[in-house]
Amino acid sequence: MIDVYSWATPNGHKIHIMLEECGYRLGKDWLAHPIDIGAGDQFKPDFLKISPNNKIPAIVDPNGPDGKPISIFESGAILLYLAAKTGKFLPKSTRAKYDVLQWLMFQMGGLGPMLGQNHHFRTYAPEKIEYAINRYTNEAKRLYGVLDRQLxxxxxxxxxxxxxxxxxxxxxxxxxxxxxxxxxxxxxFKKWFEKISARPAVRRGVEVLTNLRKPLTDDKARDLLFGASQYQKRK
Known part of the structure; x- marks a missing residue:
């Protein structure tokens, strides 16, 4: 049974989808342990032991590569681990493998961070900063254009x-x-998006933990996610 410490966010859903696509089933082969990032669960000592960057998701697999338990944080690393463990969704040939890896890095280093900033300034920032909104909205459009050309x-x-x-x-x-x-x-991109949305494992994956997520409305949650709490020194 793989333990997944996660929340209903894009990075969390990556792992929920991957597990379901690999043939693992929630409640049978893996468990979802909620890390409520609006309540500060990501800063608890037990979670920091497996995710020192205090970010979700993280996993603990009791049957690691050497037969011993292994913990992994960072969603990209977890995807690579599960692909290696199951032999799925990462090609064997060197050329095809690097075709996949470069697009994984595109997501990890560009698409995710830029869309995250876009969403923050458009939705969560306490003041509307026109420069920031325009900067990240335009970058989002550029990145969707990259995807559209590739697709x-x-x-x-x-x-x-x-x-x-x-x-x-x-x-x-x-x-x-x-x-x-x-x-x-x-x-x-739209055609691809609709095709991926229709996959049964994807549908199951994006529902994981969504019933626990609440709208971000209180100041305490905002501070935990975006304020001084993020920058406290931790042991």
Whole structure:
């Protein structure tokens, strides 16, 4: 039984989807342990032991590569671990593998951080800063354009086959409306998005822990996520 410490966010959903796509079933093969990031669960000592950067998700697999338990944080690393463990969604050939890995890095280093900043300044920032909103909305449009061009040539993000690149990117694009995106402007992306949305494992994955998530309305939660609490020194 793989223990998943997570929350209903894009990075959390990556792992929920991957586990379900790999044939693992929630409650049978893996458990979802909620880390309520609006309540400060990410700063608790037990969680920091497995996720020193106080971010979700993190996993503990009792059957690691050497037969011993292993804990892993960072969603990209977890995707690579599960792909290696199951032999799924990461090609064996060197060329095809790097086709996938470059798009995984695109998500980890670009798409995720930029869409996160976009969402923050458009939705959560205590004051509306026009420069920041325009900066990150325009960058979001540029990134969707990159995806649209890639998907005009391939059925999936990294080529002919569904991979961890698709699994990593999809959850970050589910909120395209709030990111200031007009999806019809990106027809190839739209076709891909609808195709991925229809996958049964994806549907199951994006429902995990969603019943626990609440709208961000109180000042304490805002401080835990965006304020001084983030910068306290921790042992």
């Amino acid at each position: 005009s040539k391939h059925p999936f993000i990294a080529g002919k086959e569904y991979s961890i690149a698709d699994i990593a990117i999809f959850p970050w694009t589910r909120n395209w409306k709030n990111q200031g995106i007009e999806i019809d402007e990106f027809p190839h």
